[in-house]
Amino acid sequence: MNVSVKRMRAIFIKDYKEFSRNYAISTMVLMPLVLALFYQNAGAASLDLYFLPVNMTFAFVTTFIQACLIAEEKESNTLRSLMMSPASMADILIGKSTLVFSITIVIVTLTIMILGFTPANLFILAAGLTISTVFYIGLGIICGLFTKTVMEASVAILPVMAIFSLGPLAMGLAETYSVLEVLKWLPSSQLIMLEGYSAAGNITDIIISLAVIAGWTVITLVIASMLFKKRLKDE
Amino acid sequence: MNIQFTEVKEGSHTVLPSFSFDAGLTGIYTDIKRTQVIMNQLKPAGYLHFNNDGLALRLTVEETFRYHKDLSGVTIPIEDMIALFGLQHEKKTKVKDLSESCRNCLSFLRPFLYSKDLLIIEEPFDRLDEEGRKVMAQLISRIKEQEKTILLLGHNLEELLIVTEDLYRIDQNGFHKMDFNEGTASPAEEEQPVIRIEKIQTKHEGKTILFNPPEIDYVESVDGSAQVNVAGKGYNCTLTLQELEKQLRPYGFYRCHRSYIVNLQKVREIITWTKNSYSLKLNDRESSVIPLSRAKLAELKELLGVS
CATH class of the missing domain: 3.40.50.300 (P-loop containing nucleotide triphosphate hydrolases)
Structure with a gap:
């Protein structure tokens, strides 16, 4: 597979310009920041509440924008020309993800700063957040490939938000309904627990948490690239 | 390929x-x-x-x-x-x-x-x-x-x-x-300018319709039969393109392409697409654009007195 920085950069620049001029999508990045302000004023205390805006950011910014970028490409029928061009699948996917990756990192950092949250171990949290970002980008690609228009993409992220962003909250009910114990293995729950473990300084638990998140990420990326290949053939 | x-x-x-x-x-x-x-x-x-x-x-x-x-x-x-x-x-x-x-x-x-x-x-x-x-x-x-x-x-x-x-x-x-080589047009002999009435006979929905040559915008050959275009409508004509060319030549018509005869009075513009592809634009109702063979360009310019 030949990877060309020049082609990835071309896709990145094009996406950036399209994104910044499409206010329906680009104003979405403000949402988590507003949410963070609310929580900060309400005085969030528990880890669960600190991480709710962060997990929301992943659904509303990372997955949503990534899905829109892919769906838009399908809507205007340009996916086929991308396939015909010398750009390889890696070029297209990496080029298309770089923009969302950088936006997510900025927004998540800002959210955490607004919340006034001080991580127990900055390095471990950063690692967890970075791997999570890649996971949600993969989800976004899958959502984008299943939808045809930007409008459909905005509906497709709702289940992502319900399961991954709100899932950790439902864990509180796990004592009543033991089925809900599974929710513990969601990457978003693991992210919260990771922070808890790193505060406690428990190395084994930290590694297990990171491994779970990484596992989700790898599976998602494999599914996303398989779907992408299949879609290109169908076009 | x-x-x-x-x-x-x-x-x-x-x-x-x-x-x-x-x-x-x-x-x-x-x-x-x-x-x-x-x-x-x-x-x-x-x-x-x-x-x-x-x-x-x-x-x-x-x-x-x-x-x-x-x-x-x-x-x-x-x-x-x-x-x-x-x-x-x-x-x-x-x-x-x-x-x-x-x-x-x-x-x-x-x-x-x-x-x-x-x-x-x-x-x-x-x-x-x-x-x-x-x-x-x-x-x-x-x-x-x-x-x-x-x-x-x-x-x-x-x-x-x-x-x-x-x-x-x-x-x-x-x-x-599609054959655009149905015999090269024979050089029409110079005819004496004699006044005469010559109607072009066409068929349309079973009726026979006669046109005065100056009314005609252009004639094209569709599937081997000639079609006379007047005011944006096509009428079938039983004559071949070659016969029509001979008949219409004195009225200022010109065979600008193997399957087109144009009324030179109606030519508004010579369009140059590329170095060797040209078309004629007419000032009829539809502003029709009809092809002009490369080989005919020089002769046509001479006929129209343009350079």
């Missing part, structure tokens, strides 16, 4: 007969339905181009060119490429604000860069203004220079003739190479 079609039937009616031919820059003169069938068959083999397809509407023209230049890795400078597409005055315009004709030209950028050996274009000159057609004719001849096979599908013969004379038409029985 050899192109093969397999037969497509609809009941007992043959939509597309099976056929195989060598294509270079080849036009197929056919209707919408057959165009669809052909496009479906050729989809795996080549690059299909439709007008107004696949543009990022929020980019400016210049950004679009830069994006595709980086993506394709071509070495032509951006400025030259933009000029080639006739968009040098629209560089900073967003794609969504372009005129339809400019946008259709711009959407040809992708096939121009990404088509491999076979490019299929549906209605190449559809929804383009005159400037756009000129650009399109030049772009097609540029692609042809790269030894690529180009197949044009369209139902407008005049438009196809702008770029190629290698044309086929399709009917129930098969593909027919």
